[in-house]
Amino acid sequence: MLAELIKFGVSLGSILALAGFAWMLKLGGDMRIRDSRHARDIAQEQVFDFIPVDVVLDRAGMGALLRDIEGRQLLISRHGAAFVGRMLDRSVDARLDQNFLILDTHDMGVRPITLNLGEDAPVWASALRRLPS
Amino acid sequence: MMTTFPNPIDFAVPAFVLLIVLEMIWAKRCAPEKYEPKDTLISLSMGFGSTVAGLIVAGGVYAMAVAAYDFRLTTIPFAWWAWGLCFVLDDLAYYAFHRSAHRVRWFWASHVNHHSSQHYNLSTALRQTWTGFIAVSFIFRLPLMLIGFHPAMVFFCGAINLIYQFWIHTEVVDRFPRWFEAVMNTPSHHRVHHATNPRYLDRNYAGVFIIWDRMFGTFTPEVADDPVRYGLVRQIGSFNLIWVAFHEWAGIARDLWSAPWRHKLGYIWKQPGWSHDNSRDTSDHIRQRWQDKQAWKTSTSSSSGAAQEAAQPPVG
Numbered sequence: 001m002l003a004e005l006i007k008f009g010v011s012l013g014s015i016l017a018l019a020g021f022a023w024m025l026k027l028g029g030d031m032r033i034r035d036s037r038h039a040r041d042i043a044q045e046q047v048f049d050f051i052p053v054d055v056v057l058d059r060a061g062m063g064a065l066l067r068d069i070e071g072r073q074l075l076i077s078r079h080g081a082a083f084v085g086r087m088l089d090r091s092v093d094a095r096l097d098q099n100f101l102i103l104d105t106h107d108m109g110v111r112p113i114t115l116n117l118g119e120d121a122p123v124w125a126s127a128l129r130r131l132p133s
Numbered sequence: 134m135m136t137t138f139p140n141p142i143d144f145a146v147p148a149f150v151l152l153i154v155l156e157m158i159w160a161k162r163c164a165p166e167k168y169e170p171k172d173t174l175i176s177l178s179m180g181f182g183s184t185v186a187g188l189i190v191a192g193g194v195y196a197m198a199v200a201a202y203d204f205r206l207t208t209i210p211f212a213w214w215a216w217g218l219c220f221v222l223d224d225l226a227y228y229a230f231h232r233s234a235h236r237v238r239w240f241w242a243s244h245v246n247h248h249s250s251q252h253y254n255l256s257t258a259l260r261q262t263w264t265g266f267i268a269v270s271f272i273f274r275l276p277l278m279l280i281g282f283h284p285a286m287v288f289f290c291g292a293i294n295l296i297y298q299f300w301i302h303t304e305v306v307d308r309f310p311r312w313f314e315a316v317m318n319t320p321s322h323h324r325v326h327h328a329t330n331p332r333y334l335d336r337n338y339a340g341v342f343i344i345w346d347r348m349f350g351t352f353t354p355e356v357a358d359d360p361v362r363y364g365l366v367r368q369i370g371s372f373n374l375i376w377v378a379f380h381e382w383a384g385i386a387r388d389l390w391s392a393p394w395r396h397k398l399g400y401i402w403k404q405p406g407w408s409h410d411n412s413r414d415t416s417d418h419i420r421q422r423w424q425d426k427q428a429w430k431t432s433t434s435s436s437s438g439a440a441q442e443a444a445q446p447p448v449g
């Protein structure tokens with residue numbers, strides 16, 4: 001029993017030490033969407049048959065909205081040192097606040113994302129209301 | 134008296150830790166984005182939780198193995214050839230388990246944890262399930278006991294198999310000599326297995342010997358012009374440990390609740406991504422659409438310029 005407890009403690013300590021080491025080395029870095037070409041590449045990585053015809057980027061490069069030829073919309077957002085894509089439908093909660101579009105996809109464990117889209121924000125907010133359910 | 138062997142994983146853990154440290158140093162120098170600290174913490178915590186869950190159910194699993202052994206066809210001795218044979222057959226059992234884990238949603242709900250990282254490094258190897266017992270993954274080993282291999286021998290071979298699979302979760306190694314790649318599971322083959330690219334979906338289920346995939350038609354090599362992207366077709370997008378551990382079980386529960394009665398069981402035993410109204414994609418659907426697109430590209434590139442202009446890509 002004591003041996004098991006020691007093993008338990010050492011395992012827990014090793015996990016924290018390894019995670020701490022990764023933090024100390026600053027692994028992961030600061031991933032941003034560089035430009036619309038980068039956003040298109042990420043979109044096609046997420047959904048191979050999504051061919052974007054329209055792109056808008058968050059000013060800080062933390063996310064992007066893309067529309068394809070069929071009118072589908074894809075949200076790309078940063079997730080650690082990677083990106084996550086979500087096809088949007090009418091269930092998405094979209095709130096417009098001047099140049100900011102706040103999107104909640106209701107994914108468990110995922111916070112709403114705030115995109116600074118500048119003057120494009122109202123246009124994209126309006127387009128979101130026309131999405132299929 | 135009960136026959137037992139030391140657990141080889143206990144001896145391997147220090148090497149796991151050391152190799153992860155070395156890989157992190159490599160990442161710092163060559164590709165910092167290959168590691169994400171939060172993702173690493175989740176992977177290691179999943180590994181830790183898996184060990185705890187394993188300890189809790191170990192007695193029950195071993196009792197079932199012994200019960201199966203009581204009905205054995207023959208008694209296979211602890212001879213050198215038996216160890217070799219047991220290792221190979223256990224790897225075949227692993228292939229069957231692993232293939233089922235990707236093709237039956239109930240099994241996938243447990244195994245999905247191992248695939249939910251968007252990174253592929255040694256810490257991903259330790260991203261193991263907490264719910265293997267619920268997904269009855271141990272049943273795939275029972276035939277070995279029924280044949281006549283002692284449970285202690287089978288579990289020892291299983292542990293060696295697991296240790297082998299640790300080091301193949303890396304991007305540090307590109308390819309090995311052809312003879313090795315032909316027989317053994319390697320980082321290249323297993324990168325394909327963790328990929329979300331349509332070309333690679335649900336391929337390379339092997340544990341130690343890649344020959345099973347070659348034999349059963351599930352082998353796909355890694356190709357240079359289609360770099361592997363890791364994770365799930367629908368990325369989980371969360372660093373919440375509990376959600377990572379249970380999200381697919383929650384998905385099954387949600388589908389069972391909302392589906393019409395006659396379709397409910399389909400959400401348990403059919404392929405991940407199956408839905409009664411075809412509103413979702415299975416890996417087969419995705420691959421088929423991708424293949425159609427590739428075929429269209431090939432046909433238009435070989436036709437005349439005018440035909441290319443007239444042609445439209447397949448959609449939907």
